[in-house]
Amino acid sequence: MASPASTPMIRPGGTLGIVGGGQLGRMIALAAADYGLKVHIYAPDADSPAFDVAHAHTLAPYDDAAALAAFADACDVVTYEFENIPHATAAVLAEHAILRPSATALLTTQDRLSEKDFVASLGIPTAPYRAVDSAEDLVRALDALGRPAVLKTRRFGYDGKGQRMIREGDDAAALLAEFKGVPCILEGFVPFEREISVVAARGPDGAFAAYDPCANEHRDHILAFTRVPAPGLTRATGDAAVAIARAIAEALDYVGVFAVEMFEIAGPEGAARLVVNEIAPRVHNSGHWTSEGALTSQFAQTVRAVCGWPLGDTGRTGGMAVEMENLIGAQADAWAELLAEPGAHLHLYGKAESRPGRKMGHVTRLKPLG
Amino acid sequence: MASPASTPMIRPGGTLGIVGGGQLGRMIALAAADYGLKVHIYAPDADSPAFDVAHAHTLAPYDDAAALAAFADACDVVTYEFENIPHATAAVLAEHAILRPSATALLTTQDRLSEKDFVASLGIPTAPYRAVDSAEDLVRALDALGRPAVLKTRRFGYDGKGQRMIREGDDAAALLAEFKGVPCILEGFVPFEREISVVAARGPDGAFAAYDPCANEHRDHILAFTRVPAPGLTRATGDAAVAIARAIAEALDYVGVFAVEMFEIAGPEGAARLVVNEIAPRVHNSGHWTSEGALTSQFAQTVRAVCGWPLGDTGRTGGMAVEMENLIGAQADAWAELLAEPGAHLHLYGKAESRPGRKMGHVTRLKPLG
Incomplete structure (x- = not known):
């Protein structure tokens, strides 16, 4: 644990x-402003919604080392809103500023294989998985894990992008070919x-604080609803879920x-089992309920933790x-x-263009406990 | 009442x-961003805290008609965060954009004399008052209202600035001279x-919604605490206060x-009497509690009303x-x-410099009803 002085x-x-x-x-920036901080956004897209609420922005690609260095030099601490940041980018940022979460957290979680290896190394269950770098790997992996199984790219996946279910009778090699040779993983x-x-x-001093576990409902592979408390989740399973999150953070x-x-799998005689599906090293869509539903929003909490x-x-x-x-x-x-x-509490993201499948906003509803 | 079509x-x-x-x-801008709006700030000071959270800003004096027109042309609706806007400025804005609240609301409330005349014309009590444009006026006004009385400049006062208490034995003419000939008002x-x-x-369709009346405690003429529900305020007096606010708005x-x-004055046999002290045609410091304490903050409500x-x-x-x-x-x-x-919920305003008497932030605390 880092000492207070550091x-x-x-x-x-x-x-x-x-x-x-x-x-x-954008939502982290709004929370930071409410704490009297200035915000500097780095992004490669001119119509980035977060630019509208920031003191400063740098419009540059993620591999522009000079722009990254100048950006980091202008900041007291740097964080990020997504995990698909190239390692070289993170390295430049960490050299010029305090980067939180660390480059290690990024490296570990941006690749489904290293993420699962890491979780498994902690003795925490995941779905069974195999690395797939070739058609031969896929044949072996399907033999081991059976069908149905889910083929995913190791990197850059979100909202169901970069994944295909392989069912009985599917042409697995053809599905793999759609990913054009990028490294993949097969998950049982x-x-x-x-x-x-x-x-x-988690703070730099090791302090830890979890929100109540929430239940997520997807439609077309995109999160549609989050509900807290998670309907049907027992206290014991919820506590176990938080313990898993804490072990990962530490x-x-x-x-x-x-x-x-995490997935909750029903066990014999009512015993539930949790397997970790994915770690996101950042605020998460399933935490949006915290803006009105919790005493501290996940965006304000990010600011507190990284500062x-x-x-x-x-x-x-x-x-x-x-x-x-x-x-x-x-x-x-x-x-x-x-x-x-x-x-109803409405939040809109100020995106210039609405497209099918694009997250444009969210709405939060608070109700008395049923 | 304006028709929906208009x-x-x-x-x-x-x-x-x-x-x-x-x-x-700044706080209105943050609320507007959360609704997916773009914000354009117009202000004459380069280090305006609101610039940091806005899509665009215009740095220009309030009497720059060309800059005002260009600003208003770029906006779908224009509002303001303070009432000391010159009439000519408001006129230019209203010509080039929808201005809400209206120039009339500004004119009426930015001058203590016209404000009191307006309130009195509605049959709503104010403190007794007299216009004071000369030393002779002041003598007559003191004769009529007695001492102590409060001498105030008609415009540009806030946080106790532009006002002097005149007590027994004070040299009233000397106190008046401190205001260097600007139009004044004496209040009993x-x-x-x-x-x-x-x-x-109040919305353009006449819809009206009030927050619970709050009690304000000042120190050194600056608001120190606001408490809701107002301790000791009866339901009947609170309802009367809301009715006064509604009559003014309509x-x-x-x-x-x-x-x-408003001031609450104890009456005989427990009957309380309310007199209107001041109208602010904008969000108000005594409404800051609404950010966490109400289901809709006064900043979000401003956005809803003016849009x-x-x-x-x-x-x-x-x-x-x-x-x-x-x-x-x-x-x-x-x-x-x-x-x-x-x-505790902390809000800081991002001001570059802290000075005695300057509002740097606020903190909100929610507690179970005592």
């Missing part, structure tokens, strides 16, 4: 750098009861907010039940109805 | 203009029990958020009691302790 607090008035200009960066299919996630934070000496997605400030209270607002609904593509066209809905 | 809703993705770059503009001293304020909103055909400060959207729920979060404490000058140096205080 982890100075960033002062209000200082500058928080955020790599990535999407809605997650897990017949889960529910998908939950734990969003939590093993990575993690600093910041992160999410661990070396005390972590905020992760309790639920008034002990209420919370539902977060994503607004995908044209769903956001209902903004006027959502503004008029009693008790 | 009050189109501003769409997310549209641009909200805000005149003024201080913390109020009101021996009030408590100062309360009503923060409320008489002005007001669109936006506003605050009405022609449905007003949000003004109920208190979980029915809790709320206390807002201003952080004045060096008080904000305690930010690290406040971040560590359980249940």
